[in-house]
Amino acid sequence: MTPNIMVVSFNPQRHTYKSIKERKVFSINVPSINLVTRTDYCALVSGKNSYKSEIFELFYGENKNVPMIQECPICAECKVIQEVSLADHELVIGEVINNYIDESCLTGKHPDIQKIKPFAFTMPDNHYWANGETLGKARGVGKNYKIT
Amino acid sequence: MTPNIMVVSFNPQRHTYKSIKERKVFSINVPSINLVTRTDYCALVSGKNSYKSEIFELFYGENKNVPMIQECPICAECKVIQEVSLADHELVIGEVINNYIDESCLTGKHPDIQKIKPFAFTMPDNHYWANGETLGKARGVGKNYKIT
Numbered sequence: 001m002t003p004n005i006m007v008v009s010f011n012p013q014r015h016t017y018k019s020i021k022e023r024k025v026f027s028i029n030v031p032s033i034n035l036v037t038r039t040d041y042c043a044l045v046s047g048k049n050s051y052k053s054e055i056f057e058l059f060y061g062e063n064k065n066v067p068m069i070q071e072c073p074i075c076a077e078c079k080v081i082q083e084v085s086l087a088d089h090e091l092v093i094g095e096v097i098n099n100y101i102d103e104s105c106l107t108g109k110h111p112d113i114q115k116i117k118p119f120a121f122t123m124p125d126n127h128y129w130a131n132g133e134t135l136g137k138a139r140g141v142g143k144n145y146k147i148t
Numbered sequence: 149m150t151p152n153i154m155v156v157s158f159n160p161q162r163h164t165y166k167s168i169k170e171r172k173v174f175s176i177n178v179p180s181i182n183l184v185t186r187t188d189y190c191a192l193v194s195g196k197n198s199y200k201s202e203i204f205e206l207f208y209g210e211n212k213n214v215p216m217i218q219e220c221p222i223c224a225e226c227k228v229i230q231e232v233s234l235a236d237h238e239l240v241i242g243e244v245i246n247n248y249i250d251e252s253c254l255t256g257k258h259p260d261i262q263k264i265k266p267f268a269f270t271m272p273d274n275h276y277w278a279n280g281e282t283l284g285k286a287r288g289v290g291k292n293y294k295i296t
Contacts, residue, residue: 002235002236003235005157005234005235005237007155007157007239009155033283036283036284036289036290037289037290037293038290038293039290040284040286040287040288040289040290040291040293041290041291041293042290043286043287043290044287044290044291054295055293055295082232084230084232084241086153086241087150087151087153088150089153091155091241093232093234093239107273110272110273112273113270113273113275113277119283120268120279121286122261124258125255125258125260125261126285126286126287126288127261127282127283127284127285127286128282128283128284128285128286128289129261129279129280129281129282129283130280130281130282130283131268131277131279131280132277132278132279132280132281133277133278133280134275134276134277134278135181135184135267135275135276135277135278136184136188136275136276137274137275137276138188138191138269138274138275138276139188139191139192139274140188140274141184141185141188141276142184142185142186142187142188142189142190142191142192143188143189143192145185145186145188145189145203147199147202147203
């Protein structure tokens with residue numbers, strides 16, 4: 001099966017990047033809106049000077065160097081397969097080794113955004129945003145469109 | 149000034165990718181929720197067999213090979229600076245040559261997501277989603293959090 005790929009970018013001066021560079025693994029953890037306070041707290045402190053690992057409960061999958069967050073409904077355990085140096089950021093490309101999902105966030109066999117309740121972040125206004133209402137089905141709402 | 153970078157991935161069999169490969173330029177156009185029908189129609193037809201250029205009104209910036217969409221509140225004109233071949237997708241890394249924004253979508257000097265009204269797309273349930281309510285200020289809502 002074709003592997004799932006995650007692409008993330010980092011300021012190479014950050015502690016997070018230095019840790020990934022050393023271990024060649026990382027995780028992607030999707031927080032729900034009820035975790036916004038704790039997620040924001042993670043942005044306010046550096047892992048260099050504090051124990052971020054006490055903010056959430058951690059768990060481990062296949063690779064014991066990849067902590068993941070128990071409270072997050074979706075976690076992806078990744079290994080670095082490639083890096084690209086850009087102007088002032090490093091692009092880290094990871095292959096997903098395993099996915100972990102809270103079963104209460106599935107509808108049938110698939111993740112359901114209305115149960116996961118993720119949030120977005122915008123800059124430079126620096127705000128968090130919940131997901132909103134549905135606008136309809138993709139490959140559906142445009143079916144009756146006619147070029148005029 | 150450090151250039152802004154956009155990273156996009158393509159199935160290399162698609163007409164869109166073949167066109168970018170040839171021209172070494174592309175544009176990113178952010179549609180508002182009122183454009184969801186026309187945007188979805190673009191997903192239903194291939195540029196190989198139809199004139200997608202008739203769905204929206206186009207305009208050109210610096211590079212005459214980069215059409216952009218007049219109706220979209222934000223458009224980024226990009227040139228390809230690097231490519232990375234992944235398992236079944238091509239990662240295309242572009243430097244932004246110019247940004248175009250509808251002035252009615254600014255608050256002060258900055259883009260405002262509540263005026264832009266973009267939407268998200270989820271798979272495999274295939275739905276479009278509006279942006280929702282704000283959850284508060286980043287580097288703000290977590291300020292009073294204390295690890296217990």
